[in-house]
Amino acid sequence: MVRKKLGRLSVFIDMTPMVDVSMLLLTFFMLTTQFRPAAEAEIVLPTSNSAIKLPESDVMTITISKDNRIFIGVDSQRLRGELFGTGNALSGGVHVENMEQLATLLMQARTLNPKLRTVIKGDQGAPYGPVQDVMDVLQRVRITRFNLVTDLEKS
Amino acid sequence: MAGGDMGAPRQARHGNKPHKARRRLNVRIDMTPMVDVVMLLITFFMLTTVFNTPQTMEINMPSEEGATVEVAESNLLTLRVSHGDKIFWNIGVEPPRGLEFDQLRPLLLREIAANPKLITLVKVDRTSSYKSMVDVMDELNLASISRFSLAPFKDFDRELVDAAAAP
Numbered sequence: 535m536v537r538k539k540l541g542r543l544s545v546f547i548d549m550t551p552m553v554d555v556s557m558l559l560l561t562f563f564m565l566t567t568q569f570r571p572a573a574e575a576e577i578v579l580p581t582s583n584s585a586i587k588l589p590e591s592d593v594m595t596i597t598i599s600k601d602n603r604i605f606i607g608v609d610s611q612r613l614r615g616e617l618f619g620t621g622n623a624l625s626g627g628v629h630v631e632n633m634e635q636l637a638t639l640l641m642q643a644r645t646l647n648p649k650l651r652t653v654i655k656g657d658q659g660a661p662y663g664p665v666q667d668v669m670d671v672l673q674r675v676r677i678t679r680f681n682l683v684t685d686l687e688k689s
Numbered sequence: 690m691a692g693g694d695m696g697a698p699r700q701a702r703h704g705n706k707p708h709k710a711r712r713r714l715n716v717r718i719d720m721t722p723m724v725d726v727v728m729l730l731i732t733f734f735m736l737t738t739v740f741n742t743p744q745t746m747e748i749n750m751p752s753e754e755g756a757t758v759e760v761a762e763s764n765l766l767t768l769r770v771s772h773g774d775k776i777f778w779n780i781g782v783e784p785p786r787g788l789e790f791d792q793l794r795p796l797l798l799r800e801i802a803a804n805p806k807l808i809t810l811v812k813v814d815r816t817s818s819y820k821s822m823v824d825v826m827d828e829l830n831l832a833s834i835s836r837f838s839l840a841p842f843k844d845f846d847r848e849l850v851d852a853a854a855a856p
Contacts, residue, residue, distance in 0.1 A: 549720045556727040563734030580820040582827040584746040598819070653745060656819040662770075663815030665822065666841065669750070678752050681745035684823060 575599035580658035581687035588683060592649045595683075596636075597627055598656040598664050604630045606639055608650065617643055633671050640675045652680040746826065750839075758838075764806045768793075769842065770813045771850040774821040780807075785853040790824065797832040809837035812846055 577597060597605040607627030608614055617639065618628045630636045643650055652672065656665055672680055762781040769777040769785055776793060777785035780800070788796065801807055809829060813822045829837055 546717070549724055553720055553724055553727065556724065556731060560727055560731050560734065563731060563738060567734050567738050579743065580823040582744065582746055582823055583831055584744055584827065586745050586747055588743050588745045656823075658818065658820035658823070660819045661815060662813045662817050662819050662822050665819050666813070666815060669839070673750050673752070676752055678750040679747070680750075681747050682823060682826075683743050683745050684827075686744050687827075 575603065575605065575657075577655055577657045578659065579655070579683055579685040582682075582684040583687050584684060585686075586681070588653065588681065589651050592647060592651055594640075594643055594650045594652050595627065596652065596654050596668055598654065598660050598668065600657040600659045602661065602664050604636065604664060604668065606630050606636065606643075608643060608647075610647075613643070613647055616646055633667055636668070637671050637675050640671065640677065644675070644677070652677050653683050654680060655683040746823070746830070758808075760808045764804065764808055765810060766797075766800055766807050767810045767812065768825060769846055769850055770811075770817050770821050770825060771842075771847070771854075772814050772816045774817050775850075775854070776821075776825070777850050777853055785849050787853060790828075793825070793828045794832055797828065797834060801832065801834065809834050810840055811837055812840050812842045814842045814847070 575597060577599065591609060593609045595605075595607045595609075597607065599605070605627035608617065630639065640652075654665065654668060669680075672678075764781075766778065766780050767785070771777060776788045776790060778788050778793075778796065779785040797809075811822075811825060811829070813825070826837075829835075
């Protein structure tokens with residue numbers, strides 16, 4: 535029995551559609567990604583049942599760490615540069631020494647971008663004292679509406 | 690439009706210089722390395738993207754002037770969170786009583802049902818943890834008490850709470 539010689543099957547797969555899709559995904563992720571600035575302190579958030587989402591942009595974060603240090607940061611890199619000096623444009627937040635400095639920075643930030651929303655991000659183990667001080671400062675500079683960042687409680 | 694523009698010079702060139710039919714070059718490029726790199730980048734961006742925005746609790750504070758509200762003492766429910774995150778409650782001028790955290794919501798619901806005009810005042814000790822304050826506020830929200838006051842925890846609050854904890 536003589537078999538006819540079969541033509542070699544080509545195993546070359548056309549990858550163009552896959553590359554198209556991959557490139558699309560890549561573009562999407564590259565454009566939507568927001569690099570999380572280097573965390574200035576490890577924060578374990580307290581939990582709550584509140585379901586209000588944190589706004590995505592124009593956020594000013596006041597971080598209160600477990601060891602009572604207070605940091606202030608904003609999400610836009612440009613504003614960070616204007617507020618804290620260009621050297622700090624890439625860092626997540628700057629350490630605030632005292633409440634006067636915090637009040638000054640808050641007012642400057644509000645002047646530069648009036649749409650800024652203020653959020654307080656406190657560690658769940660932090661004492662209430664500094665939080666109270668920060669809230670007093672917020673009230674003094676007339677930021678009467680702010681949010682507390684929490685994690686969703688797992689029930 | 691663009692096709693017509695691009696076609697014109699090409700036509701002219703072909704007309705000027707007729708050449709021999711060349712063997713078609715194989716223009717197939719091996720895309721595997723490119724796909725590798727692209728996939729690597731996709732993985733990187735997928736992993737670094739932050740999709741879950743955290744939850745928040747919104748607080749509206751009165752501006753400083755005109756913040757005093759006159760409340761009858763019988764309509765005032767005071768919640769005190771003392772050092773060590775213990776919760777004490779009282780209505781009006783009663784001495785504070787200790788309370789477990791899981792009893793807080795039933796208590797709030799009961800008291801609100803008994804007296805809908807009740808105003809809640811929350812006093813948190815500076816040395817108690819931030820978590821306890823968030824927990825108490827969360828319970829207030831869950832008991833649909835959306836208006837409450839935050840007041841500083843003074844020395845006489847500490848005395849009251851100590852007296853309540855002593856016996």
